[in-house]
Amino acid sequence: MSDSSDQEGLDPRKLSRLPHHVAVIMDGNGRWAKARGFPRIKGHSAGVEAIRDTATACAEWGIQYLTLYSFSTENWARPRAEVQFLMRLLQRYLREEIKILFKNNIRLNAIGFLDDLPPRVQKNLADVIARTEKNTGLVLTLALSYGSRAEILDAVRALAVRIAAGELSPDEIDEALFASSLHTADMPDPDLLIRTSGEMRISNFLLWQVAYTELWVTPILWPDFRRGELYRAFEEFAQRDRRYGKVKA
Numbered sequence: 001m002s003d004s005s006d007q008e009g010l011d012p013r014k015l016s017r018l019p020h021h022v023a024v025i026m027d028g029n030g031r032w033a034k035a036r037g038f039p040r041i042k043g044h045s046a047g048v049e050a051i052r053d054t055a056t057a058c059a060e061w062g063i064q065y066l067t068l069y070s071f072s073t074e075n076w077a078r079p080r081a082e083v084q085f086l087m088r089l090l091q092r093y094l095r096e097e098i099k100i101l102f103k104n105n106i107r108l109n110a111i112g113f114l115d116d117l118p119p120r121v122q123k124n125l126a127d128v129i130a131r132t133e134k135n136t137g138l139v140l141t142l143a144l145s146y147g148s149r150a151e152i153l154d155a156v157r158a159l160a161v162r163i164a165a166g167e168l169s170p171d172e173i174d175e176a177l178f179a180s181s182l183h184t185a186d187m188p189d190p191d192l193l194i195r196t197s198g199e200m201r202i203s204n205f206l207l208w209q210v211a212y213t214e215l216w217v218t219p220i221l222w223p224d225f226r227r228g229e230l231y232r233a234f235e236e237f238a239q240r241d242r243r244y245g246k247v248k249a
Contacts (some may be wrong), residue, residue, distance in 0.1 A: 010231045012061040015238040019066035019191035022058060023213070025205055026050070028197030028221030041085045046223035048093055052100060057227035059104040059138040060232075065187055066140050069205045073113065073147030087121050090144070094124045098131065105137030111183035112146030141187065150206040155181035184209055193239050194230075196222045214240050 012018055026047060031042030034042070051068065058066045071086060101108060108128050139206075158181050162168040179185065191211045193202075198219040202210065216233045218225070 003008055010227060012231070012234060015234055017238050018061065018063065018234055019214075020063070021067070021188050021190045021192075022063055023067040023069070023190035023193045023195070023206060023210070025069045025085075025195040025203060026222040026225075027199055027203075029196060029223060031197065032221040040082060043223055044086060044089055048089070048208055050222050050225045051093070052097065053226050054230055055138065055140050056100065056104055057060075057230055058140075059106050061186045065189065066138055067111075067184075067187070067206070068140070068142055069146070069203070070142045071144045071146070072144055072204060073116075073150055076116070076145070079080070080212075081161075087118055091121055091124050094128045098128055100141070101128070101132050102135065105135045106132065107135040107137070107139050108132045109139050109141040110144055111141055113150065114144060116145040118174065119221040122235060139187070143205070146183070146205075148204050151183050152208060154183075165226060179208070189213065192216060192233065194218070194233050196220055196225050212242070212244050216240065 029043030029047045030040045032046060033040050041104075053064060054068075071092070075086070076083060082120050100106075110125055110129065114122060114125070123144075148200070155178060159168065159173060163170060169171070184206070189211070190206065190213045193206070193215050194214045195201075195215070195217045198217060200217060206213075214237055216236055218229055218233070220229050
């Protein structure tokens with residue numbers, strides 16, 4: 001585990017404000033591995049340390065929610081060997097990180113089409129979620145087999161079923177009701193979305209939820225991302241003028 005924020009001289013108390021909910025598109029594992037002559041899977045393994053340090057820093061700094069884009073619905077189309085490795089890596093993470101989750105009072109959560117995950121992974125995931133459900137600190141959400149367009153369609157279908165059953169009138173559907181039908185119903189929208197590797201796209205991640213989220217892109221590849229870079233994102237966030245489409249008086 002990395003040193004604490006105090007040891008590294010990073011003091012979030014100096015900032016005028018911190019985000020409540022941070023979302024991260026963890027990009028660049030493959031390029032990190034290729035640049036070093038490693039197979040792609042080596043980059044995924046190296047990315048686990050970045051997850052550990054980022055989650056620990058967020059817990060120490062009082063961030064309430066951290067949501068990581070861990071495996072998309074589109075990722076199922078990757079080579080079978082890579083997908084199988086990613087599923088094994090997820091199992092290993094769940095098995096090995098449980099002590100760190102408890103040490104930092106982190107509650108694990110997951111969103112996405114979890115029924116698509118291998119049964120053994122579903123079982124391991126459900127077990128860690130249940131074991132950490134009483135932790136009261138950071139909520140660490142893994143977006144697994146997640147795609148925002150599919151999530152939105154899922155919500156539309158669910159509301160359509162209620163309308164067809166006579167339980168709901170179309171006029172009753174507002175933003176709050178629609179949001180409550182999404183996978184993120186129990187979470188606030190992200191305040192800050194971080195994307196590593198320098199790519200300038202959302203990649204089908206939380207499309208509804210990031211309508212007014214502050215975006216911050218770094219060229220750092222995910223396996224090299226550490227709390228120092230996270231702190232820089234928080235510094236810039238604190239300077240942003242968040243008007244939500246309004247004009248200051």
